[in-house]
Structure formats: C-alpha cells, structure tokens
Amino acid sequence: xxxxxxxxxxxxxxxxxxxxxxxxxxxxxxxxxxxxxxxxxxxxxxxxxxxxxxxxxxxxxxxxxxxxxxxxxxxxxxxxxxxxxxxxxxxxxxxxxxxxxxxxxxxxxxxxxxxxxxxxxxxxxxxxxxxxxxxxxxxxxxxxxxxxxxxxxxxxxxxxxxxxxxxxxxxxxxxxxxxxxxxxxxxxxxxxxxxxxxxxxxxxxxxxxxxxxxxxxxxxxxxxxxxxxxxxxxxxxxxxxxxxxxxxxxxxxxxxxxxxxxxxxxxxxxxxxxxxxxxxxxxxxxxxxxxxxxxxxxxxxxxxxxxxxxxxxxxxxxxxxxxxxxxxxxxxxxxxxxxxxxxxxxxxxxxxxxxxxxxxxxxxxxxxxxxxxxxxxxxxxxxxx
Numbered sequence: 001x002x003x004x005x006x007x008x009x010x011x012x013x014x015x016x017x018x019x020x021x022x023x024x025x026x027x028x029x030x031x032x033x034x035x036x037x038x039x040x041x042x043x044x045x046x047x048x049x050x051x052x053x054x055x056x057x058x059x060x061x062x063x064x065x066x067x068x069x070x071x072x073x074x075x076x077x078x079x080x081x082x083x084x085x086x087x088x089x090x091x092x093x094x095x096x097x098x099x100x101x102x103x104x105x106x107x108x109x110x111x112x113x114x115x116x117x118x119x120x121x122x123x124x125x126x127x128x129x130x131x132x133x134x135x136x137x138x139x140x141x142x143x144x145x146x147x148x149x150x151x152x153x154x155x156x157x158x159x160x161x162x163x164x165x166x167x168x169x170x171x172x173x174x175x176x177x178x179x180x181x182x183x184x185x186x187x188x189x190x191x192x193x194x195x196x197x198x199x200x201x202x203x204x205x206x207x208x209x210x211x212x213x214x215x216x217x218x219x220x221x222x223x224x225x226x227x228x229x230x231x232x233x234x235x236x237x238x239x240x241x242x243x244x245x246x247x248x249x250x251x252x253x254x255x256x257x258x259x260x261x262x263x264x265x266x267x268x269x270x271x272x273x274x275x276x277x278x279x280x281x282x283x284x285x286x287x288x289x290x291x292x293x294x295x296x297x298x299x300x301x302x303x304x305x306x307x308x309x310x311x312x313x314x315x316x317x318x319x320x321x322x323x324x325x326x327x328x329x330x331x332x333x334x335x336x337x338x339x340x341x342x343x344x345x346x347x348x349x350x351x352x353x354x355x356x357x358x359x360x361x362x363x364x365x366x367x368x369x370x371x372x373x374x375x376x377x378x379x380x381x382x383x384x385x
Contacts, residue, residue, distance in 0.1 A: 007066065007181055008250040015062030027058040029240045051228050055236040059211075059243050063201075066180040066246075067193050069213035071220035073227050074239060078176065078196025079104050080232035081210030083112075085172060085192055087226050088219075091117040093140040098125045100353045102149045102174070103342035111344075122349070125155040126286065128163055141170040147177050147290070150302045150337045150361040151354055152277040154286025157293055161189025176200070176328075181253050183294040186215050199328030200299070202245040203252050207238045252330065252366055256299030259372065260364040264301050266373055272309050272380045277302040300327060301362045302337070309383045311336070311358045317382035320367065320375040327363035332372055335361050 002013035019027050030053055035046040046052055056074050064072035075081040082105055099122040109120045124130045125144045142164050146155040161171045172192045173185035179200045185193050197209040214220050264278035279290040280297020305311045315323050321332040325340055335341055338357050
C-alpha cells in the first residue's frame with residue numbers, strides 16, 4: 001500500500017495500484033466477456049464483464065478515492081452516468097436543476113425522463129434562496145453544475161448540501177469542469193458526483209466515458225443494481241486509457257488553469273470583448289465563492305464578442321484552436337454554445353439565461369500560451385466588421 005498525503009500522488013497511486021497477479025505497475029486490460037468459475041453457487045468475485053471487470057473496478061476505486069466517496073461507477077459516457085443517477089428517482093418526483101446546465105443534461109430530462117413523469121425545474125442555483133423557494137414535497141434532489149456550462153455560474157456546494165439535507169433531498173454535483181483535483185463536492189456535503197470523464201479526466205480527446213461517485217452504501221447498492229441491470233458500462237480498454245489519463249491530471253490542470261487565467265485577463269481588457277466568464281478573474285461575480293471551494297478557476301472560459309465583430313468569422317479565422325464539441329483535452333477547443341452544446345435548449349430559454357449567438361466557449365489547452373493568445377488576437381482582428 002502506497003503512503004501519500006496529497007492528491008498529486010493520489011492520481012497516480014490511489015485506488016487499486018498495480019496488478020496483484022503479476023506485480024505489473026499498470027493494471028492490465030482484462031479483455032474478456034466472462035470468467036471461469038470453480039463451482040456452482042460459489043459467488044466468485046468475477047463472473048460476467050457487465051457485472052464487473054478488474055480493469056473497470058480499478059478505475060472505479062480510483063475515482064472513489066479521489067472524490068473521497070464511498071464507491072465509484074464507470075459508464076460508457078457522461079450521459080450514461082447521468083442517466084443512471086436519474087434512474088434513482090421515481091415517476092412523480094421533481095429535481096431542481098441549475099438553469100444553464102449542459103444541453104445534454106437538459107435534453108435527457110426534457111425529452112427522455114419527462115416521458116416517465118420525472119420532472120425538473122430550472123433554477124438559478126447560485127442563490128440558495130431561489131432553491132429554497134422552489135422546494136415542494138415532490139422535490140427529491142438538487143442537481144447542480146459549478147461552474148455551470150457555459151456561463152460559469154458558481155453555486156455554494158456546502159450551503160446547498162446543508163439546505164438539501166434539511167429537507168431530506170439529495171445533492172448531485174456535475175464536477176466535470178473542475179475534477180477532484182480542483183474541487184471535491186462530497187467533502188462539501190454532496191451525495192453524488194458525476195463526471196463526463198471524456199473531458200479532463202481522460203484529457204487526451206481519445207475516449208468517451210462517464211463516472212459517478214456516491215457517498216453511502218445505500219446509494220452504492222442502488223447504483224450498482226442500476227449499472228448492472230442497464231449495462232451501459234465502460235469497457236476494459238477505455239477504463240485502462242482513463243486510468244492512464246488520470247495519472248497526469250494534476251500537471252495538466254495546473255497548465256490548463258495558468259493558461260486560462262492569462263487568456264481571460266487578455267480578453268477582459270480587449271475592446272472586442274464585452275464580457276468574460278471565468279471564475280479565476282477577481283472581477284467575476286463568483287470569484288470569492290469559487291476560491292473557497294475550488295483550487296483555482298479551471299481551464300474553461302466563455303466570452304461575449306462585441307456586435308462590432310462577426311463571431312462566425314472569428315471561428316473561421318482561428319488557426320491553432322479547433323472548432324469542435326467537447327472540452328478538457330490537451331488541445332485547445334472552441335465552440336458556439338447556441339448551435340452546438342446547447343442547441344437542444346429552446347431559444348427563448350437560451351436568451352433568458354444569457355446564451356446568446358455571440359457567446360463563445362473556449363476550452364484552454366496546454367499549448368504555449370503565447371501561441372494561443374496570438375491565434376485569438378488574429379481571429380478577433382479578422383472578424384472586425
């Protein structure tokens with residue numbers, strides 16, 4: 001058993017380290033669909049790969065340790081993880097949800113679970129009073145993103161968790177943007193944490209995966225039943241890749257965040273930009289709260305381009321930064337939330353919460369920051385009307 005105190009060591013040594021059969025430093029890819037059993041009804045540890053796989057179990061132990069939870073679960077995508085969590089609830093239940101939540105989360109609530117009478121209410125969760133005002137006897141959970149995607153609104157995880165507990169509600173936190181390296185919601189009182197591990201945890205834009213961590217045995221038993229019954233599990237090869245990606249999480253996120261702060265400061269002082277959404281800026285509304293519950297502002301920035309600039313030309317004029325869905329990879333990516341990540345949200349709701357056509361979301365990579373600044377500056381100049 002490795003001895004360590006800090007998360008920089010935990011990302012490498014936490015969970016199940018190495019292989020007990022061969023003493024290999026890296027857990028192997030157990031690429032098998034089934035396992036030979038020694039006898040009938042002997043309850044083997046491994047029996048069928050949907051129910052459990054040693055490589056996936058290693059990943060699940062790792063994310064549980066990093067999030068300081070009771071047990072972790074690995075799924076085929078972030079949305080599969082979110083769907084599994086939503087399956088904990090029953091017909092007639094209501095969930096309060098951050099109002100500028102990721103478009104895929106909104107879509108699965110509005111177009112899939114709503115068909116089964118699982119209801120939702122969009123709430124500005126950055127205000128605990130707003131949450132309290134919307135609690136009824138049908139509300140069973142508060143689902144928050146902090147920072148939200150894409151407007152970076154910050155929610156007080158500790159305060160919301162305390163409020164939720166006083167009403168007997170679960171607190172669910174999507175921690176994709178921050179990861180356990182920057183923020184650990186369970187330590188602040190949350191009950192469930194979910195990740196699109198496709199993003200920062202994988203970190204190299206080469207896999208699709210989802211993770212969930214729960215804080216009690218009761219939730220763990222229910223989640224395992226859902227995971228095993230539905231079967232949207234992560235395969236052993238992608239589990240291996242994700243473990244490998246997590247090993248460099250700390251050094252990558254340090255670079256993501258330092259690059260993002262420099263770019264956010266540049267954008268804040270640029271005449272072409274009317275507003276910058278970045279929790280690491282002291283001028284940002286949620287800066288103080290984010291500083292209390294997270295290590296830094298992370299690697300995600302959104303900003304509004306002035307009407308004097310053509311946002312379409314801005315995207316076309318980028319040379320180094322790619323226009324693409326997703327985020328959190330080593331390469332910088334830019335997207336247009338209104339037509340990409342949040343296209344499934346009706347236009348009137350987008351306008352109401354501030355997702356305008358000239359809003360740009362930037363996932364800052366780990367390239368040389370001067371190269372990134374030059375690319376952004378050239379694109380802004382080219383987009384002037």
